[in-house]
Amino acid sequence: MKNAALVVFKKEMARFFGDKRLLFTTVILPGLVIFIMYSVMGQAMSSTFDSKDDVFKLAVVNMPASLETAFSPERYEIEEVNISQADDIKKKISDKEYQLFIVFPENFDENLALFNGGNLRENAPNVEIYHNSADVKSGNAFSETTAILSSVEEQLSNVFNINYAATPEDAARYDTANDEELSGTLFAMVLPMLLMTLMYSSCVALAPESIAGEKERGTLATLLIAPIPRNQIIIGKVMALSVMALLSGMSNFIGTMLSMPMLMKGMENDMNNISAVYYSVTDYLFLILIILSTVILFITLISIFSTFAKTVKEASTLVMPMMIVVMIVSFASMYSTEAKTEVVWYLIPVYNAVQSMIGIFSFNAVPVNIAVTILINLICSCGGLVILTKMFNNENIMFSK
């Protein structure tokens, strides 16, 4: 005979997959929005940092002859000015007409020539560089110019080098972290928080509507007069909602992953070698089980709040505090990329999922801890189902006016 929970599950699935709009707003749209948002952000950031084609306009007082070659003419358009024009030029920097105003002391070259490289000088000549930090271009010109002048200064007084490298590639040899560890650290820092937040918000997008919504519209009552145990209705619904939440969460995740390269393009770093290929099949299996059991737990908890509520709106308000707890617990992972090893920590729901993920991503997954986490999630979910059944059998909750 047909199992009632399965019948309810199938009905929920028919609802979900039959409704193109619902499918679009919960599965396609979130991933798409994230992808577009992050890509645009990445683009914007890269255009902020990426100023390769800019030509900086500099107004300079007492330009030393020795430095003329340091500023390439393709990059720097240098205009020699008199100190008396200072106020005028500074105003033009504010107006973004010039990027920098540099004032070298008089006889800069002669002064340097007197320097013998040994003693530190108290009254070293000061180079004044006026810039406008509110203007991105001026800011870039400032940092580049400072870098040029610093390197000139270092060459003059070179006592020792630190991590000398002729090329950027060469510099990598000083970092003993290999690509695998680098990937692990980065993923362990970012992904648990991202995944937990996405999972929770996917659940919140679905469960209140399905439970409080049906209650509000009077369609749940129709289900309650069917001659089936109420826990069958609940199990059917929780399973269906978990599948939907996973799909929705997956869409979010794919959107995030696809846009990551573009987001990172904006940041100058050596992220090119970050990759997920270092994880084993077991790691992925652990991750999937953790995600699955956590989503079921989330759906069960949110369903409890949704059953309490009389309307979808009320349900959405009731689940907010839990959202904050999940966020705080997950954000904490950003500050420690090493998973707890003692098993007691894995007895705490939500926290255990975050710790397990950190463990998996940093290649330190302890099978016992993963198993405990999954078990705790499932036990808590079962407890939640018992509570839900009690609630479904309570007319004051189900039929309150």
Added chain:
Amino acid sequence: MKETKEILKVEGLSKTFKLSAKQQKIEKTNSKTITAVQNLSFSAYEGEIFGLLGPNGAGKTTTLRMLATLIKPNGGDAFIDGSSIVNSPDEVRGKIGFLTSELKLEDFFTPNFLFDFFSDLHKVPDEIRDKRKAELFEKFGIDKFAEVKVANLSTGMKQKTSLVVSLVHDPDIIIFDEPTNGLDVITAKVVTDFLLELKSRGKTVIVSTHIFNLIEKICDRVGIIIDGQMVVCEDLKTLTAKKNLEDVFFDIYRERKGDEV
């Protein structure tokens, strides 16, 4: 007179609701509780149509919701074909068809889908389901709308669909709360004719209404409820031997309430 089985037996059923502050305001009362049904007893016999007649707020819907096991009584019990509504609600739900305006169908689905869905919940075998569906859909003219989403159906069509869906398991006891409310005369007639047909097939029908006409047309026996109490429970013919139902009702009502009518 009739040698028929007592298929529904209501024994001293009572229901008191707690009132929230908001409800106290709406009901204009300072009391923290409201007694909707008080020590109600009556019986219905196999193959008859029993009418519960009463003014607004009399407790008709509350009584029927208790019989359908949606809410639990504070006192008393009722037995439907031997099953207690207090002790074996799941069993009761399998034996009755229940229809009230508070039970809605999901907008997204079609009558066809919903009929199958509820048939599955009632574990009706597929062949029987299809035969029953064809019959009922034709009788109520739903066949033309079988694939239209509930959201796009007219009020009458929605109500007909609700009715049909409440009968997927061909129950022997049918409990309908205000079955003709909100229906036009034509649709209402389809429904009342159908209730008579159910009766002719040996089913027991319990309806609640405040419409005298409906009771006179279809009921064998009638119970008059006022303020949650059964005031009269009588054979319709006996009750209306001398006066019509409306006059009988107002006599009783005046007797209880004084001249505030």
